[in-house]
Amino acid sequence: MTLPRIAIDAMGGDEGVRVMIEGAALARRRHDRFQFLLVGDRARIEAALENHPNLRAASEILHADDIVSGDEKPTQALRRAKTTSMGLAVDAVKRGAAGAAVSAGNTGALMAMAKLSLRTMPGIDRPALAALLPTLGKNDLVMLDLGANTECDARNLVQFAIMGAAYSRIVTGLAEPRVRLLNIGSEETKGTGELRDAASQLRVATAELAMSFDGFIEADKISRGDVDVVVTDGFSGNIALKAIEGAARFVGDL
Known part of the structure; x- marks a missing residue:
C-alpha cells in the first residue's frame, strides 16, 4: 500500500x-x-x-x-x-x-x-499544538496544548482532551487512552475554575468519548507512564515543555 x-x-x-x-x-x-x-x-x-x-x-x-x-x-x-x-x-x-x-x-x-x-474537526473551536513524549512506562504520552492558545476556558480544555485522545488512539493503538488535566495538585478542589469545570465535564462525557478520564496530574508525574494524554492550556503547556527540554539538556551535559 x-x-x-x-x-x-x-x-x-x-x-x-x-x-x-x-x-x-x-x-x-x-x-x-x-x-x-x-x-x-x-x-x-x-x-x-x-x-x-x-x-x-x-x-x-x-x-x-x-x-x-x-x-x-x-x-x-x-x-x-x-x-x-x-x-x-x-x-x-x-x-x-x-x-x-x-x-x-x-x-x-x-x-x-x-x-x-x-478547518478543525466538527465541534472543535481551536487547533492545538501537541507532542508525543517518551515516558518511563511502555507508552508514549500525548501532551497538548503546547503554545497555540495561551488563554483557554473549560470548553477549550475539553476539546483538547477529545483531540488528544483521538491522536493517541491513532498513534498508539489504545482503545481508551487515559486522560488527565495538568494541575498544581491531584485533588478535585485544586486549580482554577476552568480546570475544575473541565474535569466535571470530562467525568460525565468519557463513556461516549472513548477515553478514560483520571482527574488531575502534577507536572512532575507526567512521565511516569500511567497517563496517555495530558491536557493543559498553551501557556502552562509551553512552560512545562521547555522545562522538560531544559532538564534533558542538563542531564545530557553532565
Missing part, C-alpha cells in the same frame, strides 16, 4: 533546507513507503538532495518563491500564503496532493494557515 505523500516546508526552521532534507531522509530510511512533496526553492532543494538519492527517488519538488520569516505576523503570512513554501505545503493537504504537512517555521503563521485552509 502506498501511503499519502507528506508535504514538507523545506525552507522553514532556523537551519533551513539542509536540516529539513536530512530529516526527510531519516524518515524515509525508517519508513521506506513514505513519499514526499518538498516545497521551497527548487535549486536549493535539488542541491540538498544530491547526498540523498533514495529520498530524491521518493520525492517531488514544488517550487515556492517566498518563505515565511520567523518574526512575521500571522496576518501578514496569510496574505502571502499562495507564494510561500509554508502556505503551499498546507494547500497541498487541502487539495489532496498530500496527506499531511510538516513545517519547522513560524508557529503562529502555520496555525493560522492550517485553521483557515484545513
